[in-house]
Amino acid sequence: MAERELFQIGEVAKMYHLSVGTLRHYEQVGLLKPEYTDPATGYRYYSVRQFEQLTNIRYLRALGLPLDEIAATLHDRDVDNIAEALRRQKELIARKKQELEIMERKIDHRLAQLEDARRSELDCIRLVEQPALRLVLLRDSVKFNSYLWLERSIRKIEQDQKLPLSYIGKVGVGISGENLKSAEFGHYDLVFLVLEEDDVYEGRVETLPPCRCAAVRFRGDHSRAPQYYEQLAQFLAANGLQIAGFSREITLIDNCISDDPAQYVTEIRIPVARG
Template sequence: MKELFTIGDLSKLFQVKIATLRYYDEIGLLKPEYIDEKTNYRYYSTQQFERLSTIKYLRALGLPISELLEFFDYRDTDKLIEMLKRQQTEIANKKRELELVERKISRRLTQIYDATTNPLDTIMEVKLPKLRVAHLTQDYRLGEDIEYPIAELRKNFNIEENIFLGKIGISVAFKDIQSHKFDRYNSIFMVLEEGDKIPKAAVIFPSREYLRVRFRGTHVNAALFYEKLLNYIKKHNYNIIDDSIEITLIDYGITNNVDKYVTEILLPFSR
């Protein structure tokens, strides 16, 4: 049987990159049995096999290099149990995070599908569940940069920016809707989803009935559809009971094609 093995031999036997084995040597995690002073070649004996197997096993469990160094310095059963329990907790936390991400992806896919397949320019009477929102009372007029108030919203509610940012909405005040003034908004809000950190100052939009219309375009194109909603309300003898909810379901955050933008207006009403 071969007594010493080159770093290449060890790399092939254990399917570990040569660069990784050199790194393990440099940090003292896995020292070779012998180094040829003339060639600087590293040679390993079977005594290193068990240690490398343990390293591979613990790395496969996700333990960081720093903990492996600590384990081999104080190797015993209690130390291994402590490390594995700590790693088990960390993995459980990551699992919950990934499950949350999966649910967010599923919701986003559902929202995009819903926005692209439901009829446009059609008024519907819908009842929606309550919405938790981070809400900021701030005037905004069409044509102004909406990114600044969004940044203020995040700052005020300590909302971390991430790829699953909740839907952003704006509202036309009840009195302005009655006066047919649709070029200014009185608030901006972010819809908070399951798993989001709910700020103490979050506002709840109650579950209630809305008139809903979706149209191709953005807030700039909304005035015509507010008028359609008001005509519908007048025709059916309904009453507006609160500010509107206006959300761009598909915008520049999803597509570069402005012809695919979809905006939704929700107008709370009573019969």
């Protein structure tokens, strides 16, 4: 062969803005073998006629096709084959796009929650309208004793789930209405996970209707909650309100978000009705 018909691997890599390692990988998977390998030096050379094949590979890779599909289309070159491969890739991109849009909505929701928590008016009891909630509700008795206190309950919630669930800022605890009325604020009867619109849960999901709640936010975590339940009880009595369900207590900013306890914000909501 004439010398000018062959190009060293480094030259080809430079021409196509690829790494030498990428070309070696193409060779290893049987996608593009060098035209000639010098038996004495091991140097690899590519011919001009291989440039078209490399152009096709780079084009299909830019469309996101995996190497095995590219190899199949190049080894059996046919209009129907390449069209089918492109259709499959388009369907995959559509699914990924939908997944990314869901992730974007989750991030927006979490950012809004964090900003709302940082702007909180603390130690002020007020009446708020609670929208309908989709919950995974676990009736489980738990007591605050360390930062790992909820791990056992969370493991129960996520058991048998096919898709990973997001917990940060969405796991809460509650005290039953009966125990609230008895002023038993020392332990929790319920653990719940708030589900967003796009969340998929393989198990029982409960939807709570909209309701009015007495709510308070305070600096700190669940360990400080009992004194605020006392204040809420006094507020309800002073305003002729009755407890109408279990409490919903969530730490909006906790040790998953910040190492500084001075930034923690916890909220308690108690459904109420007129006496």
